[in-house]
Amino acid sequence: MAAFDDEDLRDDERLREVLIALLDLDVAAGVDCALDETPHDRFAEEAARREEARAVRPAPEPAARREAPPRSQPASPPPARPAVSPGALDPDQAAASARIAAEAAQDLAALEAALAAFEGCALKASARSLVFVDGTPGARVMIVGEAPGADEDRTGKPFVGRAGQLLDRMLAAIGLVREDVYIANVVPWRPPGNRTPTPQEVAACLPFTRRQIALADPDILVCMGAPATQHLLGVREGITKARGRWLDYDTGRRTIRALPMLHPAYLLRQPLQKRLAWRDLRALRAALRQEDSQISEKPPR
Numbered sequence: 059m060a061a062f063d064d065e066d067l068r069d070d071e072r073l074r075e076v077l078i079a080l081l082d083l084d085v086a087a088g089v090d091c092a093l094d095e096t097p098h099d100r101f102a103e104e105a106a107r108r109e110e111a112r113a114v115r116p117a118p119e120p121a122a123r124r125e126a127p128p129r130s131q132p133a134s135p136p137p138a139r140p141a142v143s144p145g146a147l148d149p150d151q152a153a154a155s156a157r158i159a160a161e162a163a164q165d166l167a168a169l170e171a172a173l174a175a176f177e178g179c180a181l182k183a184s185a186r187s188l189v190f191v192d193g194t195p196g197a198r199v200m201i202v203g204e205a206p207g208a209d210e211d212r213t214g215k216p217f218v219g220r221a222g223q224l225l226d227r228m229l230a231a232i233g234l235v236r237e238d239v240y241i242a243n244v245v246p247w248r249p250p251g252n253r254t255p256t257p258q259e260v261a262a263c264l265p266f267t268r269r270q271i272a273l274a275d276p277d278i279l280v281c282m283g284a285p286a287t288q289h290l291l292g293v294r295e296g297i298t299k300a301r302g303r304w305l306d307y308d309t310g311r312r313t314i315r316a317l318p319m320l321h322p323a324y325l326l327r328q329p330l331q332k333r334l335a336w337r338d339l340r341a342l343r344a345a346l347r348q349e350d351s352q353i354s355e356k357p358p359r
Contacts, residue, residue, distance in 0.1 A: 061104055066350070069159040069283055069303060078139070080100045082182045085221070086181070088172065088272075089132055089241060091198065095264060096317070104176060112232075127162070137196060149258040149261060149262070151178070152258070152261070153178075153261045153264075153265065154181065155176070155178050155219055156176060156178055156262050156264075156265040156266060157265040158264045159172045159173075159175075159176055159265075159266075160265040160268070160269035161265075161269065162303065163273070164272065164312030165270060165273060166191070166195055166273050168186075169266065169270055169273060170190045170264070173188065175187050176266070178262045179245075179259055179262040179263055180248050180259065181245065181248070181249055181250075181259055183246035184247075184248075184249075184250050185206075185211055185247035185248045186211045186248070187206075187210075187211050187213070187214035187248075188211065188246055189206040189210045189211065189214055189215065189216050189243060189246050189247070189248070190214075190242070190246055191215075191216070191240065191241065191242050191270070192215040192216050192217065192218075192236065192241045192340055192352045193236055193237060193239045193240040193241045193261065194237050194238070194239070195237075195274055196240070196274065196275070197237075197238060197239050197240040197274075197276060198238075198277040198278060198349070199234070199238070199239045199240070199275050199276055199277070199278045199280060199346070200239065200240040200241075200242070200271060200276035200278070200279050200280065200291060201217075201225075201239055201240070201241045201242075201280045201282055201311075202241075202242050202243065202267065202271070202279065202280070202282065202286045203216060203217060203241075203242075203243045203244070203282045203283060203286055203321065204243060204244055204245065204255070204282075204283050204285040204321070205219070205243055205244065205245040205247040205249055205255050205285075206243060206245075206247065206255075207248060207252050207323075208217050208248070208249065208252065209222070209250040209340065210222075211247075212273065216241050216242060216243050217241055217322070217355045220323075220326060221321070221322035221323040221326060222228060223311060224322040224325060224326060225322045228322065228335065231312060231336070231339055232240055232339050232342060232343040233240075233343070234341070239290065240274050240276060242267065242270055242271075242274075243267075243286075244260060244263060244264065244267050244285060244286050244289055244290070245259060245260060245263045246263060246266070247263075252268075255285070260285070260289055264289060267290070268290075268310075269288065271290075271307075272311060275309065275312075276313065276314065277314060277315070277349060278314065278315050278316070278317065278342065278346070279299055279307050279315070279316040279317070280313055280316075280317050280318075280319055280321055280342065281316060281317070281318045281319070282320075282321045282322070283297055283320070283321030283323075283324065284296060284297040284300075284321075286318075287300050287318040290307065290316070291305050291307060291316055291318065293305070296323075297318060297320060297324075298320075298331075300333065301316045301319055301320055301334060302317070302318070302319075303317075303336060304316070304317055304341075304342055304345075305317075305318070306342060309315075315345065317336060317338065317341065317345075319338045319339075320334060320335050320338070
């Protein structure tokens with residue numbers, strides 16, 4: 059960022075540029091939303107707390123009146139450890155708790171309620187919304203991404219930002235709209251600054267995602283991006299090698315077809331790779347048409 063002097067700040071237009079540059083710096087650092095409606099002077103608050111503590115602190119006794127404690131006096135017990143915060147649960151304990159809560163849900167509404175009450179993922183404390191789903195339950199195609207971004211966190215729906223708008227255009231290219239699919243994420247809470255979720259955060263949320271897939275019961279699972287492909291399909295390759303290859307996914311009820319694809323956010327950064335995405339979309343369209351023809355060829359009961 060360029061340096062500004064006092065002369066620049068006297069010009070209203072120049073001052074506006076300075077403020078915008080500072081805001082851009084905050085956004086680049088991950089500070090893209092306000093957590094309170096009014097600003098707080100944290101330095102003044104800390105100074106006030108210190109002043110209040112000095113005011114209520116008792117005056118020290120004169121040295122002559124002080125008495126040393128007897129040597130036989132037992133040492134004071136160590137202070138009790140603070141209770142473990144929800145986000146600081148042991149990763150294995152959090153994953154086990156998630157599996158129990160997810161398996162107990164008998165429908166998607168119950169699963170969403172269980173996820174909203176789940177305290178085993180630290181991302182819940184920093185996110186604004188639980189981003190559970192968009193689209194139509196029971197759709198033939200289910201799309202799973204990685205985690206919500208800032209736009210998704212504000213609206214509570216997955217794929218609504220620039221990547222979501224591109225996804226809508228991709229679906230339209232093969233004759234589908236958002237209501238024709240069921241959309242979710244591996245992690246339903248936004249990581250601060252849109253960082254990549256940690257393995258512990260994914261492990262705590264993955265049982266809910268797997269249960270969501272089982273309850274939605276799609277015919278085809280589309281894994282958008284490397285994280286969804288690797289965590290759901292067990293693929294170790296990068297997404298550029300894994301994409302476009304049909305794989306099997308066991309929902310617990312049946313085995314369905316799964317197709318890894320490039321994430322729309324990646325396509326926004328690498329527009330030339332849209333040609334690969336078009337190949338995958340054509341493969342998805344062909345698979346849906348094949349299923350349609352098989353259904354139409356079945357004799358009536």
